[in-house]
Amino acid sequence: MLGVFEPVSLGPLTARNRLVRSATWLGLASPGGAVTDALVERYRELGAGGVGTVITGYAAVSLGGRQMPRMLGIHDDELVPGLTRIAAAIRAEGALAGIQLVHAGGQTQASWLQGGTPVAPSFLEHPQFPEVPRQLTLEEIVKLVADFGQAARRAREAGFDFLQLHGAHGYLINQFLSPGTNHRTDRYGGGLRMRFRFLQEVLASVQGAVGPEYPVAIKLNGADYVAGGLDAADAEQVAEWLGMRGLCFIEVSGGTPGSGSEGPARTQIIPEENEAYFSDSAAAIKHRVPCPVALVGGVRSLETVERLLMENRADLFSLSRPLIWEPDLPRRWQAGDRSPAKCVSCNGCFGPGVKGEGVRCVVRDAELGNGAG
Numbered sequence: 001m002l003g004v005f006e007p008v009s010l011g012p013l014t015a016r017n018r019l020v021r022s023a024t025w026l027g028l029a030s031p032g033g034a035v036t037d038a039l040v041e042r043y044r045e046l047g048a049g050g051v052g053t054v055i056t057g058y059a060a061v062s063l064g065g066r067q068m069p070r071m072l073g074i075h076d077d078e079l080v081p082g083l084t085r086i087a088a089a090i091r092a093e094g095a096l097a098g099i100q101l102v103h104a105g106g107q108t109q110a111s112w113l114q115g116g117t118p119v120a121p122s123f124l125e126h127p128q129f130p131e132v133p134r135q136l137t138l139e140e141i142v143k144l145v146a147d148f149g150q151a152a153r154r155a156r157e158a159g160f161d162f163l164q165l166h167g168a169h170g171y172l173i174n175q176f177l178s179p180g181t182n183h184r185t186d187r188y189g190g191g192l193r194m195r196f197r198f199l200q201e202v203l204a205s206v207q208g209a210v211g212p213e214y215p216v217a218i219k220l221n222g223a224d225y226v227a228g229g230l231d232a233a234d235a236e237q238v239a240e241w242l243g244m245r246g247l248c249f250i251e252v253s254g255g256t257p258g259s260g261s262e263g264p265a266r267t268q269i270i271p272e273e274n275e276a277y278f279s280d281s282a283a284a285i286k287h288r289v290p291c292p293v294a295l296v297g298g299v300r301s302l303e304t305v306e307r308l309l310m311e312n313r314a315d316l317f318s319l320s321r322p323l324i325w326e327p328d329l330p331r332r333w334q335a336g337d338r339s340p341a342k343c344v345s346c347n348g349c350f351g352p353g354v355k356g357e358g359v360r361c362v363v364r365d366a367e368l369g370n371g372a373g
Helices: 037-048 077-092 138-157 172-177 197-210 232-243 279-286 302-310 321-325 329-334 350-354 362-368
Strands: 008-010 013-015 019-021 053-055 096-102 162-167 216-221 250-253 293-296 316-319
Touching: 037 053, 037 077, 077 096, 077 138, 096 138, 138 162, 138 197, 162 172, 162 197, 172 197, 197 216, 197 232, 216 232, 232 250, 232 279, 250 279, 279 293, 302 316, 316 321, 321 329
Parallel strands: 019 053, 019 316, 053 096, 096 162, 162 216, 216 250, 250 293, 293 316
Antiparallel strands: 008 013
């Protein structure tokens, strides 16, 4: 299988194979962001399914950074015991355990913040913002940088093997990087180097909190695919700057909620025809950084994974929706059943999550005749 199921080094870590469960909101945390039994069992199931690495759904570094109902939190020390349960469940099944840190910035709304006002780099209307956010003050930016550092400390205390910063999909880090959402005229806005400052400070805060030996990864857009957004050239330059800072890997994605059909979770993916739709971005970034590169987005067949690995376009291959239908897909592939993932890329899995029932595959439920969804 061309090395797909051979161990791979991620900085000081070793994953048992090159398959990653990419971070996905599951809608199974408590209303306040605490870990529940259902969430622990879902991650245990994913670890047992055979991926080398499991990354949790995004965890908010502050209450003002929340985006969705029942979203995981890492904003308070009281949440650490529950997070420890997730890390232990994943690791007990032989997978590396990572947790993704996020602040939604302007990509949220007051109703999800219990009446709080969304904040962003700049005060402006934008297709990816549900409502017009308030512009962050310099003092608030300093506080947010510190919040990321404290969240990183909690991640390490909880026993996760590594943490991942969410710098993609239009969330706060991406908002600072994008000229479309960052119109600031102070030290956090202007040219790319200035727009990179927030991420640079967040990364320094995080690495300072966990120490130089603790692995840190990032999810980064290869392009925003929205007018005036981060383009490929700037994304590759950002990746090069990040590559100098000792990351254990960079996961390349793309798009925002304002990107239409070019968003992160595209539909109607046909195996081997339009799979791995960010592979060009991943390949371009891979050739500019010293660390491993993960590719996410529309990976549906083992043949595609093997081809991209052979072509040296990525080192790791992240899946999300296919593992909602088939958590044990990696074990199936490794056992010799090479048929593509059963996922039909309809995005119906997120509907139950919005309704408070947790993300699940409604197509599978219909086929099994259990009446769910």
